[in-house]
Amino acid sequence: MTFTQKLRSAVASSGSTLCVGLDPNLSLLPKSVKRDLLDPESQVSFFCKSVIDHTQDFCAAYKPNLAFFEALGASGLEIFEEVVHHIPDDKIIIADAKRGDISTTAEHYKKTFYNQFNVDAVTLNPLMGFETLDAFTEDDTKGIYVLALTSNPGADDFLKKPFEGFDMMAQYIASELEKRSNSSKAHLGMVIGATQAELSKSVTDLHKKGSLLIPGIGAQGGSIEELATSLNEHEGIPLINSSRGIIYDWSSDVCSSDLIVYTDGACSGNPGPGGWGAILIWNGKEKELSGGDPATTNNRMEMKAVIEALKAMKKPCHVKIHSDSALIINAMTKGWIENWQKKGWRKADKKPVENKELWEEMLAAMKPHKVSWVKVKGHSGLELNERVDQLAVAESLKLKMKN
Numbered sequence: 001m002t003f004t005q006k007l008r009s010a011v012a013s014s015g016s017t018l019c020v021g022l023d024p025n026l027s028l029l030p031k032s033v034k035r036d037l038l039d040p041e042s043q044v045s046f047f048c049k050s051v052i053d054h055t056q057d058f059c060a061a062y063k064p065n066l067a068f069f070e071a072l073g074a075s076g077l078e079i080f081e082e083v084v085h086h087i088p089d090d091k092i093i094i095a096d097a098k099r100g101d102i103s104t105t106a107e108h109y110k111k112t113f114y115n116q117f118n119v120d121a122v123t124l125n126p127l128m129g130f131e132t133l134d135a136f137t138e139d140d141t142k143g144i145y146v147l148a149l150t151s152n153p154g155a156d157d158f159l160k161k162p163f164e165g166f167d168m169m170a171q172y173i174a175s176e177l178e179k180r181s182n183s184s185k186a187h188l189g190m191v192i193g194a195t196q197a198e199l200s201k202s203v204t205d206l207h208k209k210g211s212l213l214i215p216g217i218g219a220q221g222g223s224i225e226e227l228a229t230s231l232n233e234h235e236g237i238p239l240i241n242s243s244r245g246i247i248y249d250w251s252s253d254v255c256s257s258d259l260i261v262y263t264d265g266a267c268s269g270n271p272g273p274g275g276w277g278a279i280l281i282w283n284g285k286e287k288e289l290s291g292g293d294p295a296t297t298n299n300r301m302e303m304k305a306v307i308e309a310l311k312a313m314k315k316p317c318h319v320k321i322h323s324d325s326a327l328i329i330n331a332m333t334k335g336w337i338e339n340w341q342k343k344g345w346r347k348a349d350k351k352p353v354e355n356k357e358l359w360e361e362m363l364a365a366m367k368p369h370k371v372s373w374v375k376v377k378g379h380s381g382l383e384l385n386e387r388v389d390q391l392a393v394a395e396s397l398k399l400k401m402k403n
Helices: 003-014 031-036 040-055 066-070 074-086 103-116 169-181 194-204 224-230 298-311 326-333 336-342 356-366 383-402
Strands: 018-022 061-064 092-099 121-124 143-149 187-192 212-214 238-242 259-267 272-282 285-296 318-323 370-375
Touching: 003 092, 003 143, 003 187, 018 040, 018 092, 031 040, 040 074, 061 074, 066 074, 066 092, 092 103, 103 121, 121 187, 143 169, 143 194, 169 187, 169 194, 187 194, 194 224, 259 298, 259 383, 272 298, 272 383, 285 298, 285 383, 298 318, 298 326, 298 356, 298 383, 326 336, 326 370, 336 356
Parallel strands: 018 061, 018 238, 061 092, 092 121, 121 143, 143 187, 187 212, 212 238, 259 318, 318 370
Antiparallel strands: 259 272, 272 285
8 A cells, every 4th residue: 555545545544634743851751651650661652542542543654753753862763763653543643753863873763764664744944955865765555745835933933935936945845756756666744734724725726636744723823714725726634733732632731631711902093982792602602702993003902802702711721712813923933932932022123113011911811821823714614703893893892872
């Protein structure tokens, strides 16, 4: 069975394109695991196997990240092998290694992952040149996922810069993979970050049949809705990866399930009378919040909605905040706010950051919680987004009528 055939079979049998990322961070493991198992190796092994046991009916693939196992020393690689062997045979196993080196070294990396660990695919870094991929392209039962347009803010440093006549290096990588796919026995896929939805189509269109590994949903703020739109015409199978959003959804110290939040702000006149709205959903129960300000701006109301939603939580929670504010999402997921703080709350153009006091209030309100961000498209018919918009507009109109 070729890699492509196995991938299609895994998706068909599970009815899912979910890839579960196995990132066993010792500092985030459940207290019960740390209490019952004394050594880190046992904790990581038990935790990963438990995650596999509880998710195998709902996913097509697993992506164990080498770094978390290598951090345990020599024994960590033994644990990695144990975990890989625990994954059912009908699932795709992707070693998240991000290797990339000259051909002789790459040949030994290939032996490690394909012969020793017997995984189906591996993530590779092409920045030392495409010769780093060659050793991995000789077996049609295997696949590779090449870093093309990653979800982290650092993608701006290289992958989104112009290169060789393309608007972005990511496009050049995709075009080269397309050329090489004709001679490669292995399947050539790409890593495309969910946080890059607006740019992804310009990359994936250059390698239409390549399957995609898509990280960045959940904790990094990627939006499935926006991603689905950009990949509507892509022919390759998209594996949607989730790591932290699945494997750390636990703990008696926090809410027993994710608290889903939708927020929005509105302003009549901008500046002028404005309103904000929020909906909190937990264990099937909903709570609506709203308020307003007679003299404000749209951005301030967007921020106020997030702040008041966070303040309404009575204990630490895993919170997924859905917002159509590009300013808030980018500030929280692209490193903007950290850069502003480092520069004394000044932007790249050295001008002061507007609404500093609200940003600081938002950061303080976030502290007790584990917050992830989801960008939604405004006025697109998404029910909960429309409802919070209505709450915000109603508060704005109420104040406008008073004036």
